[in-house]
Amino acid sequence: MRIVARIAIFLSLATVPAGAQNVDPKELLSPPADTWLTYHGTYNGQRHSQLTQITPENVGNLKQIWHFQATQQLKASPIVADGKIYVTLPDNLWAIDARTGKELWHHQHTKNNAFHIGHRGAAIYKDTVYLTTPDCHLIALSARNGEVKWDVLMADSGKGYWSTNAPLVIRNHVIVGVAGDFDNLPGLLRSFDAETGKPQWSFYSTPPPGQSEPRSGGATGGQMWNTGTYDPELNLMFVGTGNPTPVLNGGPRPGDNPWTCSIVSLNPDTGKLAWGFQVSPHDTHDWDAAEVPVLVDGDFNGQPRKMVLQASRNGYFFVLDRASGKSLLTKPFAAVNWSKGLDELGRPVPNPEKEPSRSGVLVAPDEGGATNFWPPSFDPKAGLFLVNAKDGYGIYFFKQADGAYGWAGADYGLAGRGSLRAINYQTGKIVWEHPYVRGGSSAGILTTESGLAITGDASGNLLAVRTSDGTSLWHENIGRMGGAPVTYELEGRQYLLVSGGDALYAYALR
């Protein structure tokens, strides 16, 4: 028995690709099947796996292999490298054995007083794992044992910044974002040297303190709190920016307020802006455009294109040419009533009558949005963009007494109905929808080459549907899914890793 086991271990080690204990950043360009190396799995943000062991036919045979109990609701997408899983909560990072679910080591950051709203995940480079913290530290940890290699400050949490960010690693750049909606702070994205933690560049989506730029109209905000995507051919990264501040009071910040509520394209070596596209000019509803900018190469109206796709919190689905930043398509994918139509650039034009007012205005979507931080998925074979969407309505108020700092107004959600929607990216049409019974889902989506889509519904079910038509194939109630499912293959077995409530679960075929 023991000899057999040893041989098995030997064989498995022999078949593990080079780089045990060491993730070469080149691997991020084409991650091996036994890994999930970045927040999105791949640089393009598609969250579409080539693994095909689990299929629509056998998905009913999935069983729980192990579970790992965390200490509060998980909102992270785990990463997997070298047989280890790294999963995060605010101030916490665990390394877990990918075969057994046993904790290998745990890093707990110093207790601090910044916002502890959630955490999206870790990143890895060679033998270093990175964690951002609520008080805006970026910490480099040894993948082997969790020892702190270095610890740098990304921003001043005393001013109202915090971080939930899963870093984006491109070559030797660790690119991190922060959040900060409750104070009038400029939107900040930074890059640090992966080896040393030395600052490399900063990109501001609104003018940094002490600088004015007439075009911004005096707006602050535009935080880049979600993880971006990267096109190695163009050497451009893409990231969504958050809402302007003051949030609900647009009066003191006239104009479109670039680059808030935008998709921006940056050179990852310099942080220089290549182009920006505002999905919500002059936002007054807190609709961050931080949702994942998904990169797709394919046909658009019979012409091959390099595109970026986003289902945005404001209820519109956008397709842009990602070399030029020019619009190819803008279509609503959920209930919207705030726009007068599209301008010549393909941007929705806000209807001033739907700006927050003293007596209140009824607005769709509500503040939580038609979608939010939870990642969508794109299945290139089906040509479908899958997103957990919500038709929602809220009432928005503003009066002068609410001021011009931070939130500056009040809003109340009324009702929302959620569904999993599949969008044809060439037409923006909703090909199918899978309605949820209660409210909306805050789960990310994974699609696989076998035609499966995995997500969590609004009622705490882990849900597998057929990608082509949205039919339910299998479910298991594990509690509300706050992160995104990932998959990997170890020793010939495909694992599905999902969060439900406070725990992380591994499934495989029985």
Place this chain on the structure above:
Amino acid sequence: MKNVTGFSIILITGITILQAPPASGQQNSQPRPQRPQGQSPASRPRPKSAAPQTYSEDQVRDGEVRFGAQCGFCHGKDAAGGESGPDLTRSELIAQDSHGDKAGPVIRAGRPSAGMPAFSSLSADDLNVIVAFLHSQMDKFAQLGGGRRSVDPEDLATGNAAAGREYFNGEGKCSSCHSATGDLAGIGKRLQGLNLLRRFLYPSGNRGSNPSRATFLLASGQTVVAPVVAEDEFSVTVLDPLGARQTYQKSAVNVKIDDPLLAHFEQLGKYTDTDMHNVYTYLETLK
């Protein structure tokens, strides 16, 4: 799962015997739980702490810091309401709380149906100072009056009652389910301000209440109606005649579940802001 289904069939029969009135078409057999007459905190006088309690300045200061870190994103750093959580300086729960006896359990268990997570691992000390901060903020805001993110009834008084009545009886089709002299008689007395506005737009109950009914069609051709307490895509939980919860797999029974709030939801996509304010002003006159 098989067991549940087997048990279910017996219970359905039980309900039938006890109370299915077959062909009458009025099978609302089970009295539905009454929704509490809650009011939106922002539209009524500020509550005052029921039990006087004192905390040290240090506790309040520590509480502000802990609250800011754990709760501030949703409830605002000053507890007066934030991105998704209500203004706690107007919270009836905090007003009734004494040293965490009411607030503590809610903080620890969360309110999953309202999107509030559980803070089960919060230490007793942290909980205590957070409660200290909440009481201190409640007192502070009560002295200040107003409140910077409040919506006052006079802010909403912009509509036209006659136009609201016309919409209610006409285009809005409200009168197909509701009546100014029936279920809505005195509504303007029971609900005011933002609370009236929100409740007429979408009268979802407080936590956990669910006005849906499940209609089971039995093999015998009889139908059984039971109030729904929970539902997802795959199962439905109803109250049996004795008030116990019973869960049925939808695939194992023939069941239809009504959606009485659908008309309200669809209307949200149809109101103009003027309609909304007119109906509000009309309902306000029903005293």
